[in-house]
Amino acid sequence: xxxxxxxxxxxxxxxxxxxxxxxxxxxxxxxxxxxVQYVIPxxxxxxxxxxxxxxxxxxxxxxxxxxxxxxxxxxxxxxxWSQLNGMKGDGYNIMGVNLPHIIIKxxxxxxxxxxxxxxTVYMFEYTPDAILVRKDSPFKTLQDLIDYAKSHPGQLTxxxxxxxxxxxLANSRFDDATGTRxxxxxxxxxxxxxxxxxxxxxxAEWGYSTVAANHxxxxxxxxxxxxxxxxxxxxxxxFKEKGIDMIGGTYxxxxxxxxxxxxxxxxxxDLIGRINADPEFQKKMENRGFVLIxxxxxxxxxxxxxxxxxxxxxxxxAGVIK
Amino acid sequence: xxxxxYVVDAVTPFRLMLSLAGVVAGTVLxxxxxxxxxxxxxxxxxxTFSMDPASALLLMGAIYTxxxxxxxxxxxxxxxxxxxxxxxxxxDGYPMAKRGDGDLAVTLACLASVVGGLVGAAALLLxxxxxxxxxxxxxxxxxxxxxxxxxxxxxxxxxxxxxKGLIGASFGLLLSCVGVAPISGAPRFxxxxxxxxxxxxxxxxxxxLYCIPVLIDLVARPERHLEVTGESRGFxxxxxxxxxxxxxxxxxxxxxxxxxxxILPGAGGSIASLVSYSEAxxxxxxxxxxxxxxxxxxxxxxxxxxxxxxxxxxxxLVLGIPGTPPDAVILGALLVQGIHTGPELFSSAxxxxxxxxxxxxxxxxxxMLPIGLxxxxxxxxxxxGFPKAVxxxxxxxxxxxxxxxxxxxxxxxxxxxxxxxxGWGLDRLGFKPSPIVLGLILGxxxxxxxxxxxxxxxxxxxxxxxxxxxxxxxxxxxxxxxxLLYPLLIKRLRKARKGTGDESKPSHL
Amino acid sequence: xKANHPTSDxxxxxxxxxxxxxxxxxxxxxxxxxxVGSASAVIFPHVVILLMTGFSALLVVRxxxxxxxxxxxxxxxxxxxxxxLLAGMFVAALAMPHIGFVxxxxxxxxxxxxxxxxxxxxxxxxxVYPLSGLAVVLLFYYLFDIVFKVPLxxxxxxx
Numbered sequence: 001x002x003x004x005x006x007x008x009x010x011x012x013x014x015x016x017x018x019x020x021x022x023x024x025x026x027x028x029x030x031x032x033x034x035x036v037q038y039v040i041p042x043x044x045x046x047x048x049x050x051x052x053x054x055x056x057x058x059x060x061x062x063x064x065x066x067x068x069x070x071x072x073x074x075x076x077x078x079x080x081w082s083q084l085n086g087m088k089g090d091g092y093n094i095m096g097v098n099l100p101h102i103i104i105k106x107x108x109x110x111x112x113x114x115x116x117x118x119x120t121v122y123m124f125e126y127t128p129d130a131i132l133v134r135k136d137s138p139f140k141t142l143q144d145l146i147d148y149a150k151s152h153p154g155q156l157t158x159x160x161x162x163x164x165x166x167x168x169l170a171n172s173r174f175d176d177a178t179g180t181r182x183x184x185x186x187x188x189x190x191x192x193x194x195x196x197x198x199x200x201x202x203x204a205e206w207g208y209s210t211v212a213a214n215h216x217x218x219x220x221x222x223x224x225x226x227x228x229x230x231x232x233x234x235x236x237x238x239f240k241e242k243g244i245d246m247i248g249g250t251y252x253x254x255x256x257x258x259x260x261x262x263x264x265x266x267x268x269x270d271l272i273g274r275i276n277a278d279p280e281f282q283k284k285m286e287n288r289g290f291v292l293i294x295x296x297x298x299x300x301x302x303x304x305x306x307x308x309x310x311x312x313x314x315x316x317x318a319g320v321i322k
Numbered sequence: 323x324x325x326x327x328y329v330v331d332a333v334t335p336f337r338l339m340l341s342l343a344g345v346v347a348g349t350v351l352x353x354x355x356x357x358x359x360x361x362x363x364x365x366x367x368x369x370t371f372s373m374d375p376a377s378a379l380l381l382m383g384a385i386y387t388x389x390x391x392x393x394x395x396x397x398x399x400x401x402x403x404x405x406x407x408x409x410x411x412x413x414d415g416y417p418m419a420k421r422g423d424g425d426l427a428v429t430l431a432c433l434a435s436v437v438g439g440l441v442g443a444a445a446l447l448l449x450x451x452x453x454x455x456x457x458x459x460x461x462x463x464x465x466x467x468x469x470x471x472x473x474x475x476x477x478x479x480x481x482x483x484x485x486k487g488l489i490g491a492s493f494g495l496l497l498s499c500v501g502v503a504p505i506s507g508a509p510r511f512x513x514x515x516x517x518x519x520x521x522x523x524x525x526x527x528x529x530x531l532y533c534i535p536v537l538i539d540l541v542a543r544p545e546r547h548l549e550v551t552g553e554s555r556g557f558x559x560x561x562x563x564x565x566x567x568x569x570x571x572x573x574x575x576x577x578x579x580x581x582x583x584x585i586l587p588g589a590g591g592s593i594a595s596l597v598s599y600s601e602a603x604x605x606x607x608x609x610x611x612x613x614x615x616x617x618x619x620x621x622x623x624x625x626x627x628x629x630x631x632x633x634x635x636x637x638x639l640v641l642g643i644p645g646t647p648p649d650a651v652i653l654g655a656l657l658v659q660g661i662h663t664g665p666e667l668f669s670s671a672x673x674x675x676x677x678x679x680x681x682x683x684x685x686x687x688x689x690m691l692p693i694g695l696x697x698x699x700x701x702x703x704x705x706x707g708f709p710k711a712v713x714x715x716x717x718x719x720x721x722x723x724x725x726x727x728x729x730x731x732x733x734x735x736x737x738x739x740x741x742x743x744x745g746w747g748l749d750r751l752g753f754k755p756s757p758i759v760l761g762l763i764l765g766x767x768x769x770x771x772x773x774x775x776x777x778x779x780x781x782x783x784x785x786x787x788x789x790x791x792x793x794x795x796x797x798x799x800x801x802x803x804x805x806l807l808y809p810l811l812i813k814r815l816r817k818a819r820k821g822t823g824d825e826s827k828p829s830h831l
Numbered sequence: 832x833k834a835n836h837p838t839s840d841x842x843x844x845x846x847x848x849x850x851x852x853x854x855x856x857x858x859x860x861x862x863x864x865x866x867v868g869s870a871s872a873v874i875f876p877h878v879v880i881l882l883m884t885g886f887s888a889l890l891v892v893r894x895x896x897x898x899x900x901x902x903x904x905x906x907x908x909x910x911x912x913x914x915x916l917l918a919g920m921f922v923a924a925l926a927m928p929h930i931g932f933v934x935x936x937x938x939x940x941x942x943x944x945x946x947x948x949x950x951x952x953x954x955x956x957x958x959v960y961p962l963s964g965l966a967v968v969l970l971f972y973y974l975f976d977i978v979f980k981v982p983l984x985x986x987x988x989x990x
Contacts, residue, residue: 037982039730044364045650053658057371068980071364072729074520075502075509079729082516109509109867111502112516157781163507163869183781185774188504191650195587195643199458201778214657215642217664288657320507365979485890486846489853492883496860499876506872511863534920541916542908544949711956712963714947715940718920722936723971726927727981735924743917751849769875777871 031091031267035066039087039095041080043073047190047210048096051125051252054284058275075111076162077101082112089259091268099123099251100311103304104164107312107321115308121265122272123253123295123303125285127208129170129225129246130236131158134197135218137204142222142242145204149180156182159193160206164320166250167193167206169311170225172318177244208249209233213289225249232289251307253295269297324447325677331376332681340377341384341686342693348388349690349697355396355529356724358405359389359591359648367655375661376675380682382652383631387439387686389648390591390627391694394431398620399424399548399705400717402533406524407591407627409759410599412532413479414612414619419548421615424706428698429562430617431624432691434573437566438625439687441577442584442632446639447680451665454640456585462778463789465588466771467798469764472593474805475600479613479756487757490748494761495768497522504766505773517733524592526725526738527762531755533721534742541714548706557695565617572602572618573625580626584633588771590646591627592763598626604808632683639663639676843899850887850894857884915946932983933972940964 036059042048052069059067072080080095081102087093097120106114131145139145149156160167163186171184185202187193190211197205198218205211205219209230212221221236225246229238239246254272256265273296275281285292295303315321331337351362363382370378393408398415411431418427445453460468473491480487500511501521512518540547566573576598583594602622603612612619634645635652642663644650656663667676705713725738745755779788789795857880867873893899923939944960975981 035980039982043650044360044367045644045652045654049654050657053367053371053654056368066980068982069368070730070980070982072731074523074729074731076504076507078502078509079520079731082519083731105507108507109502110512110514111509112519154781157778163505183777185777185781186505186507187774188770191644192587195458196461196774198641198643199461201461201774214662215664216662217666218641284660287660365981485886485893486849489850489883489886489890492879492886493853493856495879496856496876496883499879503872506869508867508869508872510867510872510876511860513863537916538913539908541912541943541947542910709950709956709960711944711948711950711960714916715919715943715964716967718916718943719923719936719940719967719971722920722923722939723975726983727975727979730982732924732927732984735927736921739917739920739924748849751845752843753846753849765879772875773871 031264031271032063032065034092035068036091037093038067038069039080039093040069040071041073041077041096041098042071044071047127047208047250048098048252050288051285051290052096054281054288055272055275058278058281059271062274062278063271076105078105078111078113081118084113084255085117085258087257089257089261089264091256091260091264093257094121094268095255097253097255099253099307100164100166100169100315101250103308103311104169104315104321107315108164115304117258118255119258119260119265120253120255120300120304121269121297123251123293123300124272124276125253126249126251126291126293127210127289128230128249128291129166130207130209130212131174131222132194132197132205132207132212132219133203133222134200135220137220139204139222140220142237142239145222146178146180148203149178149182153181154183156180156204157202158182158184158204158206159187159196159202160184161190161193162186162188164315164318166248168320169314169318170246170248171206173246173248173314174239174244176317177239177246208289209291210289212236213287226291230289230291231286249291251293253300265297325673325680328674328677329681331674331678332380332685337377337380337678337682338685340381341682341689344381344384345388345686345689345693346697348385348390349392349694350388351385352389352392353395353404353697353701354720354724355400355402355404355533356525356721356726356728357389358525358728359386359393359407360651361727362386362389363648363651367651370655371658375656375659376678376682378655378659379652379675379679380686382648382655383635383679383683384686384689386648386652387435387628387631387683387690388693390631391432391435391439391624391690392697393627394435394620394624395428395698395701396533398427398431399702400533401536402721403528405591406528406763407595407630408623409528409592409763410595410623411620411627413599413623413756414614414616417613417615418617418620422548423615424548425699425702426558426561427617427620428702429557429559429695430565430620432694432698433562433566434576434621434624435628435694436687436691437573438577438580438628439631439690440684441574441625442581442629442635443680443683443687444632445581445629446632446635446683447677450636450640451668453585454637454665456582457587457637457641457643457645459794460586460588462771462774463792464771464794464798465586465767466775466789467795467802468586468589468593469768469771471798471802471805472596472764473760473768474802475596475760476757477806477809478600478603478609479760480754483752483754486753490753490755490757491761493753494758494763495765496761497527497758498762498765499769505770517736520729520731520733522737522741522762523728523734524763525728526734527741528759529721529725530738530741531745531759533717534739535746535749535755537714537718537721538742538746540710544710546706547710547713557699559695566621569618569621572605573621575605576602576622576626577629580629581633583626584630584645585636587637587643587645588767590634591630593767594626594630594633595623596760596763598622600805604805609809609812628687635683639667640665841899842897843894846899847891847894850890853887854884854891857881857887912946916943919943919946927984931985932976933968936968936971937964940968 393405396404397411779785919942
């Protein structure tokens with residue numbers, strides 16, 4: 001019975017695949033030779049989704065194959081990442097990863113995965129932390145804001161996305177560096193944090209350069225946590241220029257299941273690198289406030305070690321981990 | 323003015339076809355439990371990338387409109403909200419279907435959805451920039467009180483068992499805490515299980531608590547699922563139209579409430595339909611009929627949830643702040659397309675996209691009338707006509723695939739079935755599912771509002787003061803108190819009038 | 832049918848049982864929060880647990896004092912069929928990652944169909960009903976896997 005059923009299905013599968021309806025698994029010389037599943041561990045419409053959607057057409061352009069985006073939201077990414085290693089490690093399943101999430105979250109409690117479970121093959125992008133205020137805010141410069149924070153300890157409220165996120169760590173780093181005490185209010189995601197700023201529930205927001213890029217007419221960016229000024233905002237100073245040693249934000253990359261062979265990891269890494277090298281892609285990303293970085297598979301290990309050390313220090317200082 | 327010149331752009335053959343296809347696809351997808359409007363739009367977003375922005379928006383808007391209406395079918399015919407927005411439609415829709423008025427209920431839902439959709443779209447067309455600021459008026463404290471106001475609905479839906487309703491709602495609130503906490507990031511009640519890490523998704527909760535018990539009882543008895551009344555009565559359009567005429571104030575009020583709730587970024591179709599349901603019940607001269615198959619209940623919820631489509635678009639397009647969850651997906655798609663949202667979209671120079679879209683949305687909403695009636699007729703006939711041995715496995719299969727597709731997770735399916743068994747058992751003990759679901763939906767809003775409000779209050783003054791100051795806050799608190807005390811007031815009045823005739827006698831349609 | 836029927840539960844013993852169970856759930860929930868340090872994570876669940884156990888205690892007291900308003904009714908119908916339905920659904924969910932979506936869904940469909948069958952099996956029904964299952968499962972498979980590109984669980988068997 002079972003074998004007959006199997007044969008029946010086999011027949012259907014064969015017909016469907018000859019019609020081009022089913023992916024054909026056995027022509028595997030070139031990578032990719034069929035659509036690649038790209039899982040975003042967050043819901044649709046967020047920044048991780050937008051970066052993936054921007055990569056999608058360039059993936060198709062470079063390989064001729066589709067990049068299929070699906071979502072596995074829940075637990076601030078934990079649901080997706082805890083299932084990463086259960087997927088097939090054949091190079092056709094990849095997942096987005098975010099820093100500092102994958103480093104900080106496992107240290108905050110049992111979230112179903114450890115940082116070492118995640119095999120990152122490429123870090124391609126980062127959205128720098130930035131302080132945003134409403135256009136009508138009395139804070140015209142970063143110094144105005146710091147002065148207010150100094151004279152009103154604890155009363156300067158920042159909205160930001162979540163606890164243990166880049167925003168949260170940036171706030172604690174900022175307090176440290178400027179010797180102030182401000183109040184960080186975690187919201188569910190960047191969108192909610194922005195809404196709170198616009199509604200005047202908080203005085204300032206820890207956001208990203210992308211938020212400023214999308215809402216240019218509503219907000220003023222006081223400073224951005226990059227090495228050099230962001231091309232899209234030539235007038236906005238970096239924290240570094242203002243004597244605050246802060247470079248950071250949310251980093252995004254691509255991970256594969258642990259079972260993916262070394263050679264395949266390299267292939268995935270190369271492919272993401274090639275998308276990153278496309279000038280048209282670069283332009284699209286930069287226009288939306290994203291900053292491209294290139295950390296291929298060979299260098300990811302060192303990058304992660306350095307970031308882990310840094311985030312653990314910051315996380316402890318912020319009190320989100322013990 | 324109002325970009326009237328773009329009406330022509332909205333009715334090109336290609337765009338008409340998009341509206342039609344979008345409404346059909348949305349209605350069918352929304353009817354399947356588990357496939358929400360958000361999902362339906364998200365899976366079809368890639369299709370829109372090859373289109374011009376106005377067509378892309380139009381397609382997404384049409385799918386959205388259709389999906390919100392489609393959710394009513396499953397609510398009425400299977401007691402399972404197809405999308406969370408249809409949750410309150412089950413309260414009266416299913417009792418109507420049970421007594422043989424399922425066809426009428428589906429037609430009513432269609433008419434109400436069209437009215438709600440038109441009101442929402444009109445608000446988007448005429449009042450978008452000024453109304454957008456409603457979105458910003460609500461902060462954490464106001465959301466907290468809004469959730470508390472929503473919880474007062476317990477008294478209406480616990481069918482005379484108030485204490486059990488309160489216990490159920492608290493249990494629902496507790497269920498909403500399962501998983502990684504959104505604000506503090508701490509895992510709660512996960513018992514170190516990866517299954518519970520992502521928490522209990524509202525949609526899987528809805529399917530489990532509403533649909534599985536129906537299936538369990540369906541399979542246990544040989545009787546037909548719904549009453550069949552001998553002859554076919556067509557759409558019963560005239561009857562439905564009459565009901566809409568007598569209930570026009572209810573329709574209008576619910577549509578306006580739906581539009582306003584849609585504008586609030588922290589709420590959505592589910593809150594909109596719950597709020598307008600409770601208002602319709604309060605305003606009704608026969609509140610005791612609600613929950614037992616009152617047509618006004620369906621009109622309220624279905625007009626309100628479709629009004630959120632236009633309402634939610636207001637902050638999305640004016641401020642770049644999504645009003646409802648599907649709007650977040652639409653906004654993301656617009657950003658990928660390189661469209662910057664803002665009031666200038668509504669100015670004459672930048673109006674091409676938005677006005678073409680809005681007029682398209684009107685057309686899609688109107689198209690929903692014939693499409694919705696036809697599909698509704700078909701859905702009704704299949705549910706009534708299918709033999710049990712086909713109906714039960716089909717519905718069971720749809721709940722599984724629908725729950726799985728929420729986030730491609732087998733764990734959600736297991737949770738859904740588990741909740742279903744629990745819900746069935748609790749129902750046997752006298753604890754109804756609706757208060758639990760109410761808690762599940764309102765829990766996150768209440769918790770986030772409370773914690774954030776407290777933190778902001780502590781930073782800038784006294785937290786307790788922050789929870790009781792500001793005209794809006796006081797207004798919501800007053801409304802909450804009013805809704806709690808109103809039944810007592812009515813009782814008093816009734817007592818005073820007793821002897822002048824029995825007017826609470828239930829009458830038939 | 833409800834109030835004074837001999838089998839009805841006039842003192843709402845079922846409700847009392849339920850309330851006691853909720854008090855138990857509350858206790859377990861409280862215990863499981865003991866390890867969570869962050870005050871902002873704990874406060875809301877604590878309030879909710881207190882409300883839930885408080886209302887439950889109130890219900891128990893009310894019922895003991897004899898003010899019960901019972902309406903619980905005994906379930907009618909076949910228990911094996913109920914269990915069969917749930918077993919079918921659980922099997923489908925748990926087997927999916929191992930034997931694939933189509934196979935497990937079809938298997939569950941056939942089990943549930945057999946469980947829900949109240950008519951006589953005629954040759955026509957025997958042919959049409961399972962075929963309807965195949966059609967529904969394959970239609971959804973096509974819709975989800977191919978059109979919507981939702982990655983359905985793939986197992987060792989097809990699908």
